[in-house]
Each structure stands twice: as C-alpha cells, then as structure tokens.
Amino acid sequence: MRVLNWITALLLLAGAARAEFAADPLGQVEPLPERWPAHWVLVHDIAFEHIMDGKTVVLDLDAETPADQFKGMFNSAFAAFLAQSRTRPEIYLAETYYSRGTRGERTDVLTIYDKRSLSPTGEVVLKTNRAILLPQKFSMQMTSDDTLALIYNFTPAMSVSVVDPIAKRYVADIPIPGCAAVFPTGQRSFSSLCGNGTLYTVRLDADGQPAGTSRSERFFDPESDALIEKAAWHAGRAWFPSYHGRWQPVDFSGDAPRIEPAWSMLDDETAGWRPGGLAPAAAGADGRLYVLAHPEGREGSHRDPGVEVWVFDPSARQRIARYPLRLPGLTLALTRDAELLLVINVEMQLDVYRASDGELLKTIAGIGTETPLLVFGAN
Amino acid sequence: MRVLNWITALLLLAGAARAEFAADPLGQVEPLPERWPAHWVLVHDIAFEHIMDGKTVVLDLDAETPADQFKGMFNSAFAAFLAQSRTRPEIYLAETYYSRGTRGERTDVLTIYDKRSLSPTGEVVLKTNRAILLPQKFSMQMTSDDTLALIYNFTPAMSVSVVDPIAKRYVADIPIPGCAAVFPTGQRSFSSLCGNGTLYTVRLDADGQPAGTSRSERFFDPESDALIEKAAWHAGRAWFPSYHGRWQPVDFSGDAPRIEPAWSMLDDETAGWRPGGLAPAAAGADGRLYVLAHPEGREGSHRDPGVEVWVFDPSARQRIARYPLRLPGLTLALTRDAELLLVINVEMQLDVYRASDGELLKTIAGIGTETPLLVFGAN
Amino acid sequence: MNWLDQWTERRLRGIAQRSSRRSFLGRLGGLLAGAATLPLLPVARGADKAPESGDPTSCDYWRYCATDGFLCACCGGSASSCPPGTEMSPITWIGTCTNPVDNAAYVISYNDCCGKSACGNCSCTRNEGDRPIYQPQLNNEYNWCLGTEHQTYNCSVARVIGKAD
C-alpha cells in the first residue's frame, strides 16, 4: 500500500508538472539509420570469463569521444557467430543458450537483429551442434545471393547448417567430414577447407538443400605449411595466409573454387617473419591485402600478435607498405570503404589507422568491452 | 570419418597404454566433505558487468596457496540469494534466468546444491517476483527449524516466498506491504523491517501457510536515524546498526520479536564516526559484535567502506577493541567458530584477520573473482 | 572525506561505481537538490523547457544530481532517451536538481533502460538520500528495471518533467 501511495504520488507529481511544462517524453528510445555510415564498426566482445554474456558494440569511428562513438550494443551469447546481411538491414547471430545459464537444456538459435533498432526481430531454432570456438569470420557466412545463412557445426562431427533468415526456417544440416569453416561459393554454394589439403564444395538448390558436391585437387600440405582459414576476403575471392608466409588466393566466384598460384609475403628483408594473430588478414574494397606480421616466427607463433601490418597489391603480387603498429595487434579488419584499418591490440583496445599510409588516427578504449576479439566494418 | 578415425586411434592408444600401465582414471571428480571445516568460507561474486554469470567460490582459509585454498565453485545467477541449511549438507540459491540470457522468458528458481558434490540436486520453480538487489544476508533465510526457505520479493510489491526445499515445493507468497527483508522468528515465523519504523511478523503453520500476523510498536525513525537491515545475527538475536551509530538489538527467538533498548556505538573519541559498507555488521559465535566504521560520517556515507572494525561486548554494551584495517572494508563476516574475521576490501580482495586481536593473517586474491561482495562462513 | 587519502578516495569512487549502482541502482526520492556551481547566466528561455548548459556525458551535468548508474548518454542514448534496443522503465525515482542557468529547481525523473546487459560506460553514483530497502522509493540497492519486459539493466536517463516550484 505504501508503494501504491508512492506510485500514485509520483504519477500525480508527474502529471501536475506536465500540465504546465513540456516534460521530456517518457519511453523514448534512440533509433539507428537503416544504412550504417561507412565508418561504423561492430566490435565483438566474447567476454571470456563470462562467455554466456558476450556482446557486440556498435561504434562510430568518426566521433571524437567514447560517448559519441558508442552507438549501442546487443548481447551475443557463448562465443556467438556474427554475420551481416548485404541487402537487408539485419545482423545474424548464431548463439547458444542454456536454460539455467551455464547448464540445463541447450538451445542454439540464429537471432535476427534489426540494424535500425538493435532489437531482435526473430529467431530460428537450430540443432544443438554449433561449433563453439574462438570467434572468426568464416564460422558463419551468408550465401553470395544473401538468402541463406551458413553455420559451421562441430561436435566433433563437422557439418554446416543452412538457415533461411527471411522465412525464418532451418533448412538443412550438411555433413562436411574432415572439413571446416564456410566460404560462400558462386551464388548459392559453399566450400570448406579440409584437413587433407583440399576444398570441399556443396551446391545448394533453390530450397537450400544439397544438390551436388565436388572436391578440389590437393593444393596445400597442412603438415608442412598449413593455410590459415582466417582469410582476407574481397569480391568473391579469398587470400589465405599460410603459417610460413605465403598468400594462397582462391577464386570462389564460380560454382567451384578456382585455386590460383600461391606467392610469398616475404623477401630478403623480412626473412623469418610470419603472419599471426586471431584475425591476421583483411582485404580492402580497393583490393589491397593487409596482414599482421611478426619477426622470428617459430612453431606455435601463428597466433602471436603482429608488430607490423603489411600491405600488398595482389595483382602485382608485391608488398607496397609496412606499417609499424603502436601496440602489437591480434585482429585486423577494414571499414567497408577501405579508408580505416582497424586493429585490436594486445591491450584489447581498438587502434584506428589510416589505411592509405598507416598513420594512427585514434585509439578507442573505455567502451565497456573486455575481450573484443573480432571487429567488423558495417556493410 | 576422419574424426572417427582419430577417435578410434585415441581409444586404441589409450587401451594399449592401459594394458601395461596403471593410467590415471578417466572421469574422476573431487568430492567435498559433508560437513565443511570451520575455516571454509563461501565468497559470492555477483560479477556486476556480467550479472547473469555470477558465481560462489568455496575457500579453505587454512590453506597456504590460492590453489589449495580454492575448493570449488558453483554458478549463482543474476544477483542470486544464498542460504545454507543448518541440518542438511545443502546450499540454496534463489536465482533468475532468462531463456535467452538477458532476455526472453524469465524463470526464477530455488536451486539446491549438495555440499558434498557442489552439484545442483534439484530446484523449485518460483514466481518471477524475486527481488533483484545488491546481495545481502537477509534477502533469503531459512526458518529457525531449517525446514522452509524464505525469499524476499519486490516488483515493487513486497512479499515473501515460502519454499519447502525438502519436498521441493513452492508453498506460499505472503504480502508484506511496506516491509522488506526476512528475519527468522521463533521456530517457524519470520519478521520484516517496515518503512514506518515497525517490525511485521508472519507466523507460519505446519504447511508453511500464513497462520497469523503481528506488528511491533514503532521503535525507530527511518527519517532521523534509519536502521540498517544488514544486521549482525547470533542465536536468534539481531543487532541492527543505525545510520548514526546506534546498535538496536531485537530478540527474534520467540514467536514475536522483542525490541530491546538501543545503545550507542560511539564515545567521545569516536564522535562523528559511522557504520558503513555493504555488509557492515557481524556477530561471532562467542556473542561479540563487529562493525565496519569510518570517521567523518555524513549524509550518504552509510555504504562507505570502514577503515576500522570495532568489537563490542553486547552484554556490557561496550566497545572492547578497535582494529585498524589494512585496506578499507566493504563487507564483514566471521567463520562459524568466530576465530577468523573476514573482510572484503575495496580492492575486492579477502583480508583474513584474527578475530581475537585483529591481526592480519592473510590476504586472498587471484581466485578468479571480480566483485565478491558477500562472504559467508561455512556452517 | 578528508580522512581518506587520495588513493583511497580513487578506490572508493571505483568501488562505488562498480558496486553500488553499476548494476543496482535506483536513487529514489531525490531529497537533495544539487548545488548550483556555475554562475547564473542570462540565457534566452523557451516558455516551457528547461534552459540547458553542460555536458550530458559528464557526471557533473546538472540533471544528474540524484542519478545512480551508467549514463545513457554514453551508451547510445541521451540524457533523456534510451539506447537502441532497450526499454525505458515506467517505474522511476525522482530528484530535484538546480539548473545552473536559471538557478531554478527542476523535477527530474530517473528512468532505467532495460533488456540488455550493463552498458559499462560513464558510471555516476552517489548515496546521499539513500535509505534502506524497506523504503524502496529511497533506495538504490534495488534494480529498478521494473515494469519492463526484462529486468536486465543497461543504463539510466534523467528526464526533466517539470519545475519544482
């Protein structure tokens, strides 16, 4: 009763105040634009110590202060996979929940977020076989025609879930034995990298069901120089860095991937250097390649942070710049206009460099993130 | 298939190895004793930034290294309430879960943990009205006969849930309008402190249903000198510290609480000091009272950490010691034998003092906790 | 607080921010009027809006005299609006703050924005006027995401809802 009195009093007070004063409205929530500006990015914080409660923060890199940079956030549970639609203002998360937080019944879902509201607008319940691993780009991808989400599963049986986010329908679970990750291929196929040094490709029919498979020749040797599946990607083409410093380009634009000749990142002056980090490679919209590199590479250094970013012109197969980093970097990405080079450094801050000349433009910290391991340019 | 080959190989290897060697067994899990030693404590880490994923750590304070001190942990979700049974090797948590982590459908449960296994052995689904607030001792209590759990609810309507953890049954939701917290009263009653300066008492029948209520006279003035509900408690008696430094004893051992004369914590030399912190008061099994105190008290300083612990003999109504603290303390508790004084300091470490003379015995840190706000001696 | 050295005070602030309202919040009542620390400036006033000065992303901003939590202005919202994807709690606590521009007292409604995890930015907390949990309208240990679809706390706004006099 006391509480009711108090609420009544508040309402009366608020009402009285409003009668003579233009009060700030109740319940106002900020919207976001349908098409996010080119310098907005998504920072995925896996929150290692509390992995059930990870989140993704939306940042405007053109803003000056952390408060202005922070546009909003959405939760992203249990090392969620994240992909953006290219044709709809939607973000997809593949998440895992337990009915009692860390235990109970497991539910895997594809959660659909509206970019205009940062609210979940729907979900598709998945099988409970999603791979749970360090976040990386090619654990979930949209098909090139932007109609189907492809989710990598590992139990340790390896498969790919096909999900229709438009019809909100789980379509298929396609085995990819001995292979991992998803690379969109052609309009509606996908490929995966295999432990035997091949690419395995699955063609999907109009319903999203498997309509045929193919396997490439063996084009790399995982024992002597493994390809890192965290490739640079641009316009249907991937460049895989290798442990020992080669670029292996693959053209995924056709119905079957076309393996192109590999070439070395290294020269006399960089002998012994290696690519490394959690997301070591990225490609710009201008077609340039970027990679995090560290010297004195050794067995086991393939996830060491890079002390430099190297810039390559893939058509000339040539390095065109070396950018020293303020702090060693673990994760590399670019804004969609290829103007800004994004580096998550070993202090877990976001360093923003000018992509054209490597100048450090700003460091973003104090945005409530703990282990932001992946960053995406808004598309 | 590759994976199957690999698993088969592992099994063969393990089998072969086992045939000629006493391998460490697979699947071994450490047990804990049914009755925990007197110097074991429970540290409740609410994990503010990830409140869905809080936890409680069990520590052996007699052990020398953090590794040996750490006996185990159990998750404790969304600012869980925690209470220990006195007659069964059980711990009860009142928790809140959402079907999608931070959203979706809310489920409140009383989770029953077995002290011998630190595993949940059952749960009782509650109404979704549990109070969500900073953790404190009197938000959940067992009745004195140890048969019923009493859970404080706030929506902002105020009530108490009665739960039978033995039959795993939700029994009743009893309104306590204008009152908060639960103090076990008599054998099977409880009381709550009310905003009008009274105690409201509800007697429970054999089924745990309300069988009668009573209200004390008005014995304190929340406006001029509020009683802090985070009382010291020993043998059915509470000592409430007040904002301005009085002890207000209340005897809850009978069917209706008996208000005893209040007395001052302060003297000439401590004029202006006040009790403060998140759990500012505790009583030992020897009947002594302990309180965190800070000088230059002012409006709003009632949750400031204490720079000293004061020790009182309540029968003589007299302070018998002042212990300076290594670091200001927010939370105070004692082991069940009253030998060790436990202080969560402002660095979020656990300082262990000898209760008899205030000597600092050890500081416990590096046990994977972030915001351990409450500590309980094992009972 | 001069009994605490500077180190301790810094600690205290951190702890206060982390513990008291970082997720648990809810200064109610607003019995205290914030002191006007800026000189009174001659400013053109609209007939029905409070005149403005100051930085809504700073804890010193005049409307925050009785706030307690993360400032939504640092979380994708503003002084009076919630970040995208959160829901504003209709159950609120009230403060009375002095506007440094016209030196007048305004009634401020402190609403929580709910449904997502802690924002983590711009903690801003004080315990003045706080009373125990049996006086909920004056207590900031409660999570005040009440009357919303979800009780998860993200940040708090400070809406001007009227003149106090």
Place this chain on the structure above:
Amino acid sequence: MNWLDQWTERRLRGIAQRSSRRSFLGRLGGLLAGAATLPLLPVARGADKAPESGDPTSCDYWRYCATDGFLCACCGGSASSCPPGTEMSPITWIGTCTNPVDNAAYVISYNDCCGKSACGNCSCTRNEGDRPIYQPQLNNEYNWCLGTEHQTYNCSVARVIGKAD
C-alpha cells in the same frame, strides 16, 4: 621471442592466456615432447605408475607440456581429477611429455572439466603443434567440452595414461 620487449612479452602471455585457451582450448595430438629441464634423479619407481616430482599447480609441471587452459589443480581438482560438480569430457587430446625423474616419455591425456563457468585460475597455454580448425585433433581454438552434458568450460586436467615407448 626476443623481438618483443619484456613488457610486450608479459602482455602476450596475458593475452594468450585470456584469449587462446582461457575458454577455448584443446590442444590435440601432442606432437611435441616437452623438454626435460630438471636433472635426472634416482627415485624409487612403482612398477606401473609414472614417478612424480614438481608442482601440479604450476604451468611448468612436466605433465602440462601440451596443455591449454585453466589448471584444474588450481580450481578444486588435481592434475588428473576435476573440481567438484564438473564433468570430465571423454573426448580428449593427447600429448607426449618427458618426465624429469626418469627422463622417459609418457602419454598424457588432456581432458576438460565441464558444466560450470570458467574457473579463472592458473592459465597455462601454448600454441606449439596447433593447426587450423580443419585439423581439429590439433586445434586449440575449439571448446573441447564435447560429449559432456554441458559445453561450459571450467578447467583442464592432465592424466598420465601410459608410457610412450
């Protein structure tokens, strides 16, 4: 790693601990034998058990030559047993470590303990022998809490399961 100054190396260790196996784990295969860094000691050996020396709560302990995660010996378990209330994963990765006491190589099974949140104590991680996720038996980016009731990762043990030769 001498291209990194000490500060950076410290950082790296922290990051490696936080990111690589703090929750994601799973060195499989154990292609690398840990180097024996202690002198060979004359020690009485049981017929069927590996002789022991060293501290199971230290990352330097001989069995951990290919481990990756929180050491269960710091989490309420031991070098070969899980903490109370967790479940040991039956799917495991294998390493070969040299025992400093008899200088012999032993086969070590690295099992994860699952069903509770991260323990948070005694991180111990290396990436040698790690290969990409298309070679899962050699990859430590996966969460290896597989075949257990829950996939939540708490810590890892190192069970001696045989002699390598």
